[in-house]
Amino acid sequence: MAPRPTIIDVATHAGVSKSLVSLALRDAPGVGAATRERILRVADELGYRSNTLAQGLRQRRSTLLGVVVSSLDNPYHTQVVESVEQAAQADGLSVLLAHGARDQGRLADRMNSLLDLNVAGLIVVSSWADPGTLQSAARRAPVIMVGRSLEPVAGIDSVNNDDELGAALVVRHLVAAGHERIAHLTSSRRPAGLARERGYRTAMAEHGLEAYTRVLRRHPGEAATGLLREATAEGSTAVFARNDVEAFDVLDHAWDHGLDVPDDLAVVGYDDSALALRARPRLTSVHQPRERMGELAAELLRERLGGRAEDRHEVLRPRLVPRASG
């Protein structure tokens, strides 16, 4: 645990004062080219690294970006995180991830830890944060929500896809394929799911079809099995699942019960996550433009940092990716 060199060390070794070193290191104006050159060389020789803590303490803004995510087990989320990260990196920010699980308290706790570290901003990839926490976070740093929040929160930006449109795309697709008994499947009352359900209901009504939602219980196995029984009993020929994870469950249980997909039952998911390609048959799913969403999140953050005061909410068009499952 050798004591790390500080700017003072660099300064004495280079024969200048520490303020010069500070300036040179951040290539601020006011340092002679030769001096700067020498300072940088010495810093390098000494293996100097600036102390983030001290730096953060002094100036009000760091180069750290906090990303909060609730679940690591949904590939869609991790894919979004990766795209955010990529975009942030391009802006010279380094990402600190906090994993909040599906627990408002823990999530709030993590958000605060990040904020205490003086992050430049917070990108929230989770619909579990409660509005109060978000609002108070927004007073400390720009907060960008990727995906839907529980309820709209003033003062924070968001980037999202149009869930209602996406759901309508699914209905349209299935109807075009000749389906009329199309069940909607969900396990939760999360905001995105609700929006998809609304989209589904509207679209079904437009086609003069009966909408019916079935709710999965926590334990996926039993529930999906029960649901499949129900669905077939009700004459369903297609299922629109809230997301790929649940669509995958349906596929699995169809397999377990000898149902052929898509002949006995067509299955469509949402998110077009890595799971969709792993599934067999490959899963038809609604693609959220997640790369663009990551970029946009970074862009919105940049704007906030640049002083924008009014909220912005970007809504992107999803698109349906037809594959073998329905």
Next chain:
Amino acid sequence: MAPRPTIIDVATHAGVSKSLVSLALRDAPGVGAATRERILRVADELGYRSNTLAQGLRQRRSTLLGVVVSSLDNPYHTQVVESVEQAAQADGLSVLLAHGARDQGRLADRMNSLLDLNVAGLIVVSSWADPGTLQSAARRAPVIMVGRSLEPVAGIDSVNNDDELGAALVVRHLVAAGHERIAHLTSSRRPAGLARERGYRTAMAEHGLEAYTRVLRRHPGEAATGLLREATAEGSTAVFARNDVEAFDVLDHAWDHGLDVPDDLAVVGYDDSALALRARPRLTSVHQPRERMGELAAELLRERLGGRAEDRHEVLRPRLVPRASG
């Protein structure tokens, strides 16, 4: 962006000096019960939160734990991270995740960012960190490696499963099921994979069987297909894949080519990750005791923080979980 209250604010409001506040807040000895009570109440009323940065700058230890992970897209890794997180939380540490991708430079960068934040320790869930980086990191804070590193690094602890044993378990299992032509499948030269291959070769030799490894190319689709063709041409009746991700690929391609698993080809994976249960047929896989590994990592860290100087390397026994795939 109201200025956050500092201990000074709390002190003046409570009519005491700031050192008293500092002590009271960390319930250190030397503060009267009544005084402490009052200070805490005032702090609460003011919405005071201690400034991590200043705190970290002053004392040499924070309550932050850095966890570095290379890939978020392998469910096994995320599951390990979750168990580490759980164990750390029990120790009162809050986890900061850094995502390094499979890139030594970026990984090193992230590790340093974390270290710069004065984390109490670093838990590395990635075999991509280069030994030099690990070593220099270990000079700054305790480093615990979960899984195998590229090469053994002095000064860092590790917790791992016995990959060679795990591979032997697989071979034994397949042989017991009557297989003799058992191919080993891998896509990479990562340390864990190499150990598993060694275990496979040794076990095959012990059974008097011929060992042969086939290497997947980057693009999984093509490669697995080619491999399957090869494997069947060679009369393979079983495949032992380096991990679940690759086993899943094999399953997918078996499906694509109308091969029945396990009748035409038995498939066994490694990690017993979430993928194993999603797969159809469900994947036989080697279970790494990841919950225990997370706990152990936290435990080793605690010991280091407590002053242990000599390295410890924990190796846990994996176990085979037989399922439908072979």
Next chain:
DNA sequence: CTGTTAGCGCTTTCAC
């Protein structure tokens, strides 16, 4: 028990 005093390493006026 309580208060004063020095800094941690860095940035930032402000003189020279």
Next chain:
DNA sequence: GTGAAAGCGCTAACAG
């Protein structure tokens, strides 16, 4: 151009 000096918010001696 360059350097001295004053803190950011907190903790850790040390006196009272």
